[in-house]
Amino acid sequence: MIATPQDRYIQMEQTRLLMKQVPSLALLSVVVALVIAFFITQWVSPEVALIWGGLICVSSALRYWHYRAIRERKITIDNYMNLLVLLVFFSAVSGGLWGALGIILPVTDNVLVMVLTVMLLVGMxxxxxxxxxxxxxxYFAYAIPAILPLAIRCLVADDQVLHMVGVLSLAFLLVNMFHSHLAQKAVIRSINLVLENQNLIQRLEFEKNNAIAAREQADRNSEAKSRFLAAASHDLRQPLNAMGFFVAALINAAQTQKVKDLAAKIDQSLEALRDLFNSLLDLSKIEAGVLAPNITSFRLSDLFEEIRNDFATHEKITHINLEIGDSGDAVVMSDRQMLNRILRxxxxxxxxxxxxxYVRLYCEPATEHFVIHVSDSGEGIPEDKREDIFREFYQIGNPERDRTKGLGLGLSIVDGLCRILKHRINLISEEGKGSTFSVLVPQGKIEAVEPSITEVGAWTDTRSSNIxxxxxxxxxxAGxxxxxxxxxxxxxxxxxxxEAELFLDMEGIEPDLIISDYRLRNGVTGDKAIRRLQSKIGHEVPALIVTGDTDKDRIMEAKSSGFSLLHKPVQPAKLRSALSYLLANR
Structure with missing residues (x-):
């Protein structure tokens, strides 16, 4: 099939996007490989570890050398295809070298080695x-050789747990390949938008001056970036949501403690991946300027209670006193989700x-405002670091970049959201005694508080229902x-x-609850699907909408439907609590 000029242009832009990732990927591979090569000497000979680490470094160096050589030349329609083939080849080599860990390490003989290998390869x-x-x-050239050797080795081993690890590894690979396909479609849509904008600008140049044409191009590029972020955030939330359900199901179905412990470790890794994804996505949206606040009046006590519940099981609560103050009838005017993110x-x-x-969350009234404080009795912040802590990836006392201490994005996101909301944030700190962050939020009006969808707590229901x-x-x-x-x-x-209506006609089963994704195919939305089924049944049935959208307009549409709403990726415990609450109050 002969490629059209537009197809060649899209592939050329894809080549440029891949080239931009080469320096960071090469550096990351070298750093991680050196660390891993050092640690695996516990299980393999130093010579094997040295050869493996050396191959990673050599392939990364060649990859970076190729990048430097190409950077001196311009990527064109005539040369992009050769560059693209080389980039895929380098990805395959890198994936194969990482996948070699599944062969050289004793994953079938040592549970710790298996868990560490699975977590490393899944993370990469x-x-x-x-x-x-x-x-x-x-991505396929990298992911397949990285995962397949470990999966095959587990599948051929004489151990049920390893068989399950092999199956889950293949399932993980297929899910990620599927969503890589979706992500590529989003990239192509974005490139097409840029291409359309360029053609439009060319036509407008005959009628408008250069300044107006440049402004139009910037506006449309911004719109393309907004659409890309919205599409990417929706598509990338889907595998995280499905993985969360599958892991929870695996924990429930596990027959041995060994499998349960392994599934629990996978769940911990998945939770870390969720936090990383949300932090990076929030930071990207702040930097892109695509976040628009939805300012409403709401009770501060509801927000405080959510935070209390979210941190109730935090690992440090056993030896640190988390104090959530009584905010009384305080009503604030802000974007609820953004303010929640700031305080969390x-x-x-x-x-x-x-x-x-202690760590203490409380509020105080001020003139036409409330001041929300987060105080602690921690290490305090040196005076010369108090501006640096709001920069991306900056952390105090973590030069080794220990990921258990986070990525250094939390306060950067706080600063960005406060700027968007125009909430002033202050810091008072004394080394050795602790710190207090204070956020100034405008007072809201009690009569303007909108009735919100009921926030469910720890509801449980043992009755069997049709859903x-x-x-x-x-x-x-499936998850x-x-x-x-x-x-x-x-x-x-x-x-x-x-399909659901046909099932109701044929089986005659009346559901007790309906759950629907919000964005379905062919322009159908979840609320419309629910109302169709309710009309078919003849009366209202409790319903729940689950959405992976982050676009403000779509979220407002979903909320205005009147049905309960959960955001992907949904934690299994929260889903169960929501179902139990709706079923108990039907």
Whole structure:
């Protein structure tokens, strides 16, 4: 099939996007490989570790040398294809070298080695999704040789746990390949938008001066970036959501403590991946200037209670006193989700740097404002570091970049959101005694408080119910069906409302609850699908909408439907609590 000029242009832009990732990928590979080569000498000979680490370094050096050589030349329609083939080849070599760990390490003989190897390879493959998916063949060339050797070795081993690890590794690979395909489609849509903008600008240049044409191009590029971020955030949330359901189902179905412990470690890694994804996505949106606040009046006590519940099981609560003050009837005017993110980041940061004593969240009234404080009895912040802590990836006392101490994005996100909301933030700190972050938020009006969808708590329900699930993502649908079935409910999952209506006609089963993804195919939304089924049944049935959208307008549309709303990736415990609450109050 002959490629059109537009196809060649898209592939050329994909080549440019891949080239931009080379320096960071090469550096990351070298750093991680050196660390891993040092540690694996516990299980393999130093010669093997040295050869493996050396190969990683050599391949990364060649990759960077190729990047430097190409950077001196311009990527054109005539030379991009050769460059693209080389980039895919380098990805395959890098993936093969990382996948070699699944062969040289004793993963079938040592549970710790198996867990560490799985976490490392899964992390590398998941982390490269955003960097390489602008051209999915580059991602496939990296991910397949990275995961396949370990999966095959586990599958051929004479151990049930290893068989399960092998199956889950292959499932993880397939899910990521699928979403790499979706991410590439989003990139191509973005490139097409840019191409359309360029053609439009060329036509406008005959009628408008250069200044107006440049402004139009900037506006459209910004719109393309907004659409890309919205599409990417939706598509990348899907595998995280499905993985969360599958891991929870695996923990419930595990027959041995060994499998449960392994699944729990995978769940911990998945939670870390969720936090990383959300932090990077928030930072990208702040830097891109695409976040628009939805200012409403709401009770501060509701927000404080959410934070209390979210941190109730934090690992440090056992020896640090988390004090949540009584905000009384305080009503503030802000974007609820953004303010929640600000306070959660401040509390999380305080817990991370406080080793004993307290972390306290409380508010005080001020003139036409409320001042929300987050105080701690931690290490304090040196005076010369108090501006640096709001920079991206900056951390005090973590030169070795220990990822258990976070990425250094929390306070940067706090600063960016406060600037968007125009909330002033102050810091008072004394070394050795602790710190206090204060956020100044305008007072709201009690009569303007909108009735919100009920926030569910720790509800449980042992009764078996019939539940219809509508989701056009196969893995999310399968994961939700498996998990809810384990809770004792009858689950009937469908790709679209047409299939659900046909099922109701044929089986005559009346559902007790309907769950629907918000964005379905062919322009159908979740609220419309639910109302169709309710009309078919003849009366209202409790319903829940689950969405992976982050676009403000789509979220407002979903909220205005009147149905309960959960955001992907949904934590299994929160999903179960929501189902129990809705079923108990139907």
């Amino acid at each position: 493959v998941a982390g490269s999704l955003a960097s390489l998916s602008s051209y999915n063949y580059a 980041n401040l509390v999380s940061n305080a817990l991370r740097y406080t080793h004993e004593g 219809i699930v509508i989701d056009d993502e196969e893995y999310s649908r 939700m069906r498996e998990l809810i079935s384990q809770w004792g409910h009858g689950v009937f999952a469908f790709e679209n409302p047409d």
